[in-house]
Amino acid sequence: MYLIQTLKEGPVAACYKARVAEAAVAALQSLYPGQKVWYGPASCARVNETGVEMLNCLQETEIVTAWRVSLRREENGVREFVYPNRRTLRGLVRVTVWGQPDDLMAEAHSEAAARSLAQHGLTDLPLRFAVGDLPGV
Known part of the structure; x- marks a missing residue:
């Protein structure tokens, strides 16, 4: 290693x-x-x-641009911010969605992939809850 x-x-x-x-x-x-x-x-x-x-693998050492897409729900619809975040190795790009249901961010290897992740997260991102909200805890 x-x-x-x-x-x-x-x-x-x-x-x-x-x-x-x-x-x-x-x-x-x-x-x-x-x-x-x-x-x-x-x-x-x-x-x-x-x-x-x-x-x-060797493919994960390829240099790519990590794209970020931020979606924010506002009174008059959804506001989108798209920008290239950094140049890095493919294996070091965090392909994920994070944030809250009304304000989230996604990162991926391409603008289209980041946008798709963000749209998916906007509809399917779970709501935050505390352990005390669970029954029997």
């Missing part, structure tokens, strides 16, 4: 194969010119301790 690190951010990812680590380092060096990026062997405990994402 290998841990990929940058001088500025510390550990950023981990992987099982040296070939994937080499590809990730090459991609990160092109994203952050002039910044030291390296990989080295690491134990499973060290990787778990850092909490970084695992890069499982």
Whole structure:
């Protein structure tokens, strides 16, 4: 197992194969010119301790733009904000939806995927509740 690190951010990812680590380092060096990026062997405990994402294959080392879509329900409809968030490795993009039912944000590998996730989250995101709201607790 290998841990990929940058001088500025510390550990950023981990992987099982040296070939994937080499590809990730090459991609990160092109994203952050002039910044030291390296990989080295690491134990499973060290990787778990850092909490970084695992890069499982070479496709996850591809450089992509992480897009964010924010949807906010207002009196006169839904307001949408779309913007490219950052350039990063495909395996480091958080493909997820978060927020509250009336104000949420989604991130994905493309603008269309982020918009689709946000629209899906707007209709299906569960309401927040406290543990005390559950019967028998």
